[in-house]
Amino acid sequence: MRPLSKIPDIRLITLYPLAFGCILVLLVKFAIVDHDTAALQRFSIITLTLLVEALPFLLLGTFLSSILHVYVSEELIRRLIPRSPLLAVLAASVMGLALPVCDCGTVPIVRRLLAKGAPLHVGVTFLLAVPMINPVVLLSTWFAFAQKPQMILYRVGFGAATAILIGLLTSTLDAKYEVRPQSDDGQDSSDVEGEPTVLRTTHGIGEVLRHAGDDFFDMGRYFLAGVLLSAFVQTVLPAQSLSAIGHDPILSVPLMIAAAYVLSVCSQADAFIAQSFLTQFTPGAILAFILFGPMVDMKNTLMLVPVFRRRLILLLIGMTAGCSLAAGLWLNLQVPPA
Amino acid sequence: MNTRNPHESGTRRFSPQELLWAGVLLAYSVLFGYLLVSGRIRDLVHPRFVPFTVMGALCLLLLSGAQIASAVRRRQPRPPRSVLALFLLPFVAVPLFVASSSSILAGDANVTIASAFSSAAGVSGVASAAPIPATGPIVLNRENYYSVYTAIYDSPAAYTGRRVTVTGFVYKSPLVQGPGRFLTARELMWCCAVDVATIGFLSDFSGGTIPAADTWVTVSGTLATTTMTLPEGNGPSTVPLLLVDTLRVMKSHDFTFVYPTF
Numbered sequence: 001m002r003p004l005s006k007i008p009d010i011r012l013i014t015l016y017p018l019a020f021g022c023i024l025v026l027l028v029k030f031a032i033v034d035h036d037t038a039a040l041q042r043f044s045i046i047t048l049t050l051l052v053e054a055l056p057f058l059l060l061g062t063f064l065s066s067i068l069h070v071y072v073s074e075e076l077i078r079r080l081i082p083r084s085p086l087l088a089v090l091a092a093s094v095m096g097l098a099l100p101v102c103d104c105g106t107v108p109i110v111r112r113l114l115a116k117g118a119p120l121h122v123g124v125t126f127l128l129a130v131p132m133i134n135p136v137v138l139l140s141t142w143f144a145f146a147q148k149p150q151m152i153l154y155r156v157g158f159g160a161a162t163a164i165l166i167g168l169l170t171s172t173l174d175a176k177y178e179v180r181p182q183s184d185d186g187q188d189s190s191d192v193e194g195e196p197t198v199l200r201t202t203h204g205i206g207e208v209l210r211h212a213g214d215d216f217f218d219m220g221r222y223f224l225a226g227v228l229l230s231a232f233v234q235t236v237l238p239a240q241s242l243s244a245i246g247h248d249p250i251l252s253v254p255l256m257i258a259a260a261y262v263l264s265v266c267s268q269a270d271a272f273i274a275q276s277f278l279t280q281f282t283p284g285a286i287l288a289f290i291l292f293g294p295m296v297d298m299k300n301t302l303m304l305v306p307v308f309r310r311r312l313i314l315l316l317i318g319m320t321a322g323c324s325l326a327a328g329l330w331l332n333l334q335v336p337p338a
Numbered sequence: 339m340n341t342r343n344p345h346e347s348g349t350r351r352f353s354p355q356e357l358l359w360a361g362v363l364l365a366y367s368v369l370f371g372y373l374l375v376s377g378r379i380r381d382l383v384h385p386r387f388v389p390f391t392v393m394g395a396l397c398l399l400l401l402s403g404a405q406i407a408s409a410v411r412r413r414q415p416r417p418p419r420s421v422l423a424l425f426l427l428p429f430v431a432v433p434l435f436v437a438s439s440s441s442i443l444a445g446d447a448n449v450t451i452a453s454a455f456s457s458a459a460g461v462s463g464v465a466s467a468a469p470i471p472a473t474g475p476i477v478l479n480r481e482n483y484y485s486v487y488t489a490i491y492d493s494p495a496a497y498t499g500r501r502v503t504v505t506g507f508v509y510k511s512p513l514v515q516g517p518g519r520f521l522t523a524r525e526l527m528w529c530c531a532v533d534v535a536t537i538g539f540l541s542d543f544s545g546g547t548i549p550a551a552d553t554w555v556t557v558s559g560t561l562a563t564t565t566m567t568l569p570e571g572n573g574p575s576t577v578p579l580l581l582v583d584t585l586r587v588m589k590s591h592d593f594t595f596v597y598p599t600f
Contacts, residue, residue, distance in 0.1 A: 019424055041438040044431035049382045049531040051428055052373065055366070056394030063397065209404035216401060217359065221424050228427060234532070269384070269529035272598075 019225045022232035029236075039235055046231040051224075053266045054104045054299065058223055059216065061105030065112040066211035070204050074117045085121050089167035092125035093160050096134035102267045103131040103294055104223065107303045108215045114307070120175035125167030128320065131267040131294035132159040141290070144271035148278075154287050154331065155271075162291065162323040166316065178312040219303055226299030230264040233298070237262075246277075252285035253328035257321055260293030261301075267294030283335050288328030295320045356409035362425045363402035369432065370395035378435075383530045384597050475501035475558075480593045483524065487537065487596070494563045494578040502580055503558040505591055506538050510551050513566075518544030522557050522580065527595045537596065540564065543582040554588040 030039040082088045101109070110123045131137065133156060145151040170178075245251045256277075265273055274290045281289075296317050304313050370391055373379040379391055470476055470489055476497070478486050490497050509523035523538035541557055549555060559582035565574040 016424060019427055023427065023430060037434075041434050044434035045382065045438060045531050047428055047431040048373075048435050052370070052379065052382050052391055052394075053387060053530050056390040056397070059394050059397040059401075206404070209401065210408065212397075213359075213363075213401050213405055213408075216363075217421070217425075221421055224424055224428060263532060265529070265532060269387075272528040273533045275528070 019228045022228050026232060026235065043231050043235040046234050047227060050227045050230060050264060050299070053269070054102070054223070054227070054264075057102045057266065057268075058104040058108070058219060059212075061101055061108040062212045062215035062219065063208070064099070064101070064105070065108040065215055066208045068109065068112050068116070069211050070207045072116070077113065077116045077118055081118060081122055085119070085168060085171040088119060088122050089125040089164050089171070092122045092167065093129040093163050094133060095126055096130035096132070096137075099130060100134040100136045101130060102137075103297065103300045104266070104303070106130045107300060107307060108219050111215075111219075111307045114175070114179050119171070120173060120178060121167045121171035123179075124170045124316065125163050128166060128295045128316075129160060129163035132156075132291075133163075136268050137271070137294065140268055141271040144275040148283075151283075151287065151290075154327070155290050158287070158291055158323070158327040159294075162295070162320060162327075165323065166319045169319065170312070170315075173312070178309050180306060180309060218306060222302040222305055223299060226264065226297075226302040229302070230262060230298045233262045246281040246285065249282050249284065249332040250329065252282045253288045253325055253332065256281060256285040256289040256328070257292045257324055260289045261297050263293070264297040264299040265293060270294065282328075282332050284328035284330070284332030287331050288324045291327055292320060292324035295324075354409075356405060358422060360402045360405035360409060362422065363398050363405055365426075365429065367395050367398035367402060369429070370398065380595060380597075381531065384527055387530075470497070475503060478502070478504040483596045484526075484598050487539075490539075490561070490578050494561070494576055497561050497578065498563060500561050501558065502539070502561055503556065504539055504580070505554065505556040505588060507591075508549050508551050508553045508555055509536060509538060510548075514540065516542075518542050518546075518548065520548050522555065524596045525594060527597055534595070539580045540566075540577055541580045541582050543585055545583070546585060549585075549587055554591045556586045556588055557582045558584040 026040060026043055030036040030043075082091060099109075106127050110127045113126065114120065114123045138152070138156065141152050141155055142149075245255060260270070263273070270290055270293050274286050277286055277289070301313065301317065304316075308316070373382065374388070374391060374395065379388060383391070470486055476486060476490075490502075504522055506522035506524045509521040511521070514521050520541055520543070521536070521538040522541045523536050526535045526537045527533070528535075539557075541559070543557070557580065559580045562579045562581050563576050564579040566577050567574050
């Protein structure tokens with residue numbers, strides 16, 4: 001099991017200073033300058049919280065991805081995916097109903113799907129829709145917003161529309177220029193195009209474990225860097241700064257989008273956090289929070305680095321933020337905050 | 339069926355580097371195991387996440403076993419040491435967490451105190467039916483805390499005159515003004531430590547000395563109501579007020595967090 005590349009590429013060169021820099025800044029600022037051990041403990045609690053909350057889903061994603069790699073052939077995937085981009089993205093947008101994983105789990109699966117020959121628009125739609133349109137998330141949203149059921153409809157409606165719209169837009173892009181080849185990172189050279197990968201018996205289980213380990217080590221480093229960065233920002237930025245403009249019908253929306261990005265909370269639980277913000281923020285801001293967070297956050301942005309080229313990652317963040325912003329502002333226009 | 343495993347063609351000999359990676363996986367598994375066994379997992383996430391943590395620990399254990407097998411069976415390319423260091427970096431947080439107490443989280447939750455007063459109304463549909471007996475004293479405990487708290491905040495007038503006994507820590511803030519006033523507080527965890535908020539009963543102990551902030555106390559008294567202007571509200575709101583006649587300082591408490599049940 002394995003193999004990370006021997007020579008760190010540019011992504012790793014920027015990743016490590018980022019992660020180690022966070023720790024260093026915290027130690028210097030809080031331990032040496034401010035003598036504020038409480039802040040360091042807060043950092044440790046947030047780090048471990050994000051780790052405990054999201055790592056099991058990353059592992060689930062890597063196992064599903066490995067099962068996909070070992071037991072599902074490229075041919076089968078190509079046969080199952082509709083040729084029409086519209087039908088393909090529609091199908092991808094509801095796949096979460098059968099695969100209830102959060103954003104950390106979807107990234108390894110999307111990477112494997114793309115490596116197996118799935119079109120880019122299917123991968124992107126899957127990536128954006130599955131963390132939101134799945135039974136666990138829908139149920140948690142239902143519980144959290146029991147007295148505001150329209151929020152569930154808004155979340156599903158706008159979430160699916162955003163994923164489908166962005167999926168269709170990416171169908172016009174050439175995957176060759178947007179997706180990183182797996183071998184680019186010393187990954188999965190065994191997954192050679194055209195070579196059958198369907199295995200059975202115990203050897204297949206061994207292969208699943210080997211690939212799951214590979215995926216975990218490969219995605220895990222970006223995941224961990226994202227966790228550390230998110231914990232760092234939450235430690236350094238005071239929470240009070242968020243609520244100062246919470247009732248502004250316009251500014252509150254981008255503010256909560258930014259908060260969702262930084263907090264990097266699991267999509268299976270973000271509805272409860274959003275619910276606790278109800279009295280402090282406008283409804284549009286709350287909607288933007290539960291729309292944007294599951295699709296894009298600080299942690300999964302870094303996890304996308306080994307999957308997509310930088311241009312597509314920026315495009316995804318921009319378009320998702322734009323759609324969430326539009327939905328949030330629209331809602332604030334419909335329901336003026338008290 | 340044609341399968342090719344490039345690693346199997348490599349020289350079969352022991353690889354210490356691979357064993358290091360197995361150690362990393364094992365360390366994460368042990369960390370999850372420690373959190374589960376010690377119960378400190380509940381300081382980080384809502385109990386509904388515990389099954390996922392168990393699953394994660396088992397997956398990590400499985401992967402570390404496979405990694406050990408891989409170390410003795412195949413020779414692998416060496417991963418960069420910097421990657422290994424990145425995986426070990428989160429463990430820096432562990433000693434700090436072990437040494438931390440819930441008061442750290444309570445301190446963080448200060449800013450949400452205002453919303454805590456009104457949050458009960460927002461989720462009353464979520465909480466199960468309040469197990470408040472029609473007559474007799476109301477005692478809040480681990481099992482019923484959230485539902486009783488929610489019911490009382492939803493209809494403060496309905497419980498006026500009832501005896502209440504509740505345990506919490508002394509919480510003082512500019513919002514809780516007036517001599518003898520404090521909050522008998524608890525920490526509410528919606529999903530994880532990131533969203534912990536302080537909730538509790540506004541208490542009036544004009545007849546005695548209020549212990550220092552963060553001291554755990556058990557108070558008994560009679561429910562009344564008062565009006566407060568909350569920062570996020572639309573004018574004064576009616577909230578319950580506990581007129582405390584008995585206050586006991588506690589050396590320990592049976593539970594720290596209140597978890598809404600869904």
